Amino acid sequence: MEYEMVIGMEIHVELGTRTKIFCSCPTKFGQEENTHTCPVCLGMPGVLPVLNEKVVEYATRAGLALNCEIAHFSKMDRKNYFYPDLPKAYQTSQFDLPICTGGVVEIEVDGVKKDIGITRIHIEEDAGKLLHESADGTLVDVNRCGVPLVEIVTEPDLRSAEEARTFAEKVRNIMEYTGVSDCKMQEGSMRFDVNISMREKGVTVLGTRTEMKNLNSFRALIRAVQYESKRQIIELKKGHKIVQETRKWDDTKGVSASLRSKEEAQDYRYFPEPDLVPIVIEKEYIEKIKRELPELPEAKKQRYIDEYKLPEYDAGVLTATGVTARFFEEAVVLYDEPKQISNWIMVEIPPLLKEKEITMENIPIAPVQLAELLKLVKENVINGTSGKEVLKEMFNTGKNPGEIVKEKGLAQMSDTAELEAIIEKIVADNPKSVEDIGTGNEKAYGFLTGKVMKETKGKANPQVANKIIREVVAKHLG
Amino acid sequence: MSLTREDVTYVANLARLEFTPDEVTALIDKMGAVLDYAETLSELDTSTVKATEHVLAVQNVFREDVPKPCLSNEQALANAPESEAGCFKVPRVME
Numbered sequence: 001m002e003y004e005m006v007i008g009m010e011i012h013v014e015l016g017t018r019t020k021i022f023c024s025c026p027t028k029f030g031q032e033e034n035t036h037t038c039p040v041c042l043g044m045p046g047v048l049p050v051l052n053e054k055v056v057e058y059a060t061r062a063g064l065a066l067n068c069e070i071a072h073f074s075k076m077d078r079k080n081y082f083y084p085d086l087p088k089a090y091q092t093s094q095f096d097l098p099i100c101t102g103g104v105v106e107i108e109v110d111g112v113k114k115d116i117g118i119t120r121i122h123i124e125e126d127a128g129k130l131l132h133e134s135a136d137g138t139l140v141d142v143n144r145c146g147v148p149l150v151e152i153v154t155e156p157d158l159r160s161a162e163e164a165r166t167f168a169e170k171v172r173n174i175m176e177y178t179g180v181s182d183c184k185m186q187e188g189s190m191r192f193d194v195n196i197s198m199r200e201k202g203v204t205v206l207g208t209r210t211e212m213k214n215l216n217s218f219r220a221l222i223r224a225v226q227y228e229s230k231r232q233i234i235e236l237k238k239g240h241k242i243v244q245e246t247r248k249w250d251d252t253k254g255v256s257a258s259l260r261s262k263e264e265a266q267d268y269r270y271f272p273e274p275d276l277v278p279i280v281i282e283k284e285y286i287e288k289i290k291r292e293l294p295e296l297p298e299a300k301k302q303r304y305i306d307e308y309k310l311p312e313y314d315a316g317v318l319t320a321t322g323v324t325a326r327f328f329e330e331a332v333v334l335y336d337e338p339k340q341i342s343n344w345i346m347v348e349i350p351p352l353l354k355e356k357e358i359t360m361e362n363i364p365i366a367p368v369q370l371a372e373l374l375k376l377v378k379e380n381v382i383n384g385t386s387g388k389e390v391l392k393e394m395f396n397t398g399k400n401p402g403e404i405v406k407e408k409g410l411a412q413m414s415d416t417a418e419l420e421a422i423i424e425k426i427v428a429d430n431p432k433s434v435e436d437i438g439t440g441n442e443k444a445y446g447f448l449t450g451k452v453m454k455e456t457k458g459k460a461n462p463q464v465a466n467k468i469i470r471e472v473v474a475k476h477l478g
Numbered sequence: 479m480s481l482t483r484e485d486v487t488y489v490a491n492l493a494r495l496e497f498t499p500d501e502v503t504a505l506i507d508k509m510g511a512v513l514d515y516a517e518t519l520s521e522l523d524t525s526t527v528k529a530t531e532h533v534l535a536v537q538n539v540f541r542e543d544v545p546k547p548c549l550s551n552e553q554a555l556a557n558a559p560e561s562e563a564g565c566f567k568v569p570r571v572m573e
Contacts, residue, residue, distance in 0.1 A: 017543050018543050018544070018545055019541075019543050019544065019545050019546075024541065024544065024545055024546035025545070025546075025548050026545040026548070032551065032564065033551070033563070033564040033565050034551050034554045034555060034564055034565060034566070035548060035550070035551050035554075035564075036548050037548055037549055037554045038546075038548055038549055039549075042549075042554060050539060050540070050541040051539065051540055051541065052540070052541050052543050053540035053541065053542060053543065054543035056540070073531075075531050075532065080492075082494055083571075084566075084568040084571060097531070130571055131565060132571075133563070134562050134563070134567060136570070137560070137562070137567045137568060137569060137570050138567070138568050138569070138570050138571040139562055139563060139565035139566065139567055139568075140565055140566040140567075140568060141564075141565055142554070142566070267492055269492070272531060272532065274532070274533070276539075277532055277534060277536045277537050277538070277539050278531050278532055278537045278538075279537065279538060280537045280538055
């Protein structure tokens with residue numbers, strides 16, 4: 001029997017506002033525990049939350065970028081549950097009137113394009129962090145409490161781990177492009193929950209689903225989906241029923257385990273938040289945000305193909321993240337050779353990033369430095385091989401290419417007199433080659449050029465060296 | 479409105495309250511009476527009344543996205559029954 005996988009996702013994205021959603025505490029990541037709190041986010045009695053206007057703006061922007069309807073009227077609700085990461089014992093979220101509904105994102109897997117429906121996007125506050133470092137208890141850091149989130153909920157439209165990953169990556173790119181989030185996975189700025197069920201191929205009714213929460217990397221997402229779908233197929237083949245439950249993914253062990261069943265399912269008792277008034281968004285506001293939307297990945301990719309005449313592959317790689325696209329665009333303004341810049345960004349830079357275990361976000365060189373380096377290669381000040389060496393040095397020292405070329409003496413020898421002296425000597429030392437050339441063996445030129453490059457440690461300008469070799473050999477052949 | 483024992487223990491569990499069997503028996507009637515009282519509202523025909531989202535006729539109360547000083551770690555933890563390493567300390571939570 002063949003099974004089909006049905007996946008729906010919930011993606012939590014931390015918004016890049018300066019302050020929290022309901023108070024003026026900074027949202028900065030990685031600060032000392034419990035130093036970014038106030039009576040509001042600590043959940044003190046009698047305090048009043050006030051909504052951050054940027055949260056509404058960013059959520060509207062995110063919604064428009066994912067082709068959603070922006071609600072004219074929406075409101076906040078309380079979602080009640082006891083867990084020590086929430087000092088208030090409820091999370092302020094949105095229930096029946098979310099800020100965005102009904103969007104769509106197109107993905108492409110193995111050349112097949114497909115629309116993934118967005119059910120809704122709502123705004124809510126993040127919870128605090130639990131630290132399990134104490135011997136006889138759990139420690140709570142409230143700094144993250146109240147950091148604004150959007151939760152993006154999809155329709156059950158995804159059919160494979162690959163589709164889930166592609167979709168998640170696309171959403172991340174769009175969120176990053178629109179500037180609503182830095183989408184730093186390693187800082188938990190983006191987390192995934194997946195609902196998975198299996199059904200026989202051809203059946204339209206959905207099977208019983210399980211949910212896995214808080215997957216915090218694309219790798220974890222793929223592995224969790226693969227594991228859980230296999231587990232369900234094995235259960236179904238044994239004739240067992242799938243239990244509707246929440247499962248926890250253990251990324252280290254690579255297995256999922258039951259966390260709580262439907263019987264113990266949470267009863268959140270949502271009700272309208274009395275401390276926050278409704279949000280009313282006018283058409284003009286939506287139009288303004290729409291006008292201000294930056295170019296999105298898809299449009300940018302097409303423009304790279306049209307405007308910079310780049311192959312589709314290059315355009316795809318360069319626009320895969322906003323940081324890379326920005327780097328490329330800044331470099332291309334300074335050095336108008338798009339394909340050259342593209343090659344270096346795609347081929348030479350990634351291994352250097354990998355070596356340093358960093359990403360484009362933290363690239364230690366500026367676009368202007370890459371442009372300068374490529375100019376030096378173009379103008380034959382250095383050759384391509386030296387160029388790679390200079391780039392590596394730029395990564396290690398942060399110095400400008402010109403400076404490195406000077407320090408390391410990498411400039412090509414275009415000084416004819418100096419080269420001539422070297423070539424004279426090499427030609428004199430290799431009479432056999434000269435003889436060969438005399439009898440019409442052109443290959444001997446290559447041998448001599450090799451000798452010159454070796455002698456000059458690769459700094460000879462190949463074109464200039466070649467020209468001189470021919471002159472000197474001609475002289476010898478008299 | 480008649481409640482069952484299960485209704486009472488379910489709600490008690492949600493509120494993390496523990497009751498003796500006698501207390502549960504007593505609450506069946508007490509909670510029922512409260513719900514009956516609220517039920518009187520159902521006598522009104524509200525089919526033509528718009529749902530109330532908020533009691534105030536106010537909307538769009540926003541704050542500018544500008545950081546303000548926070549409490550110090552000591553101030554934040556001042557009311558905590560227990561703390562350790564700059565954090566609130568609570569009974570062990572299973573991860």
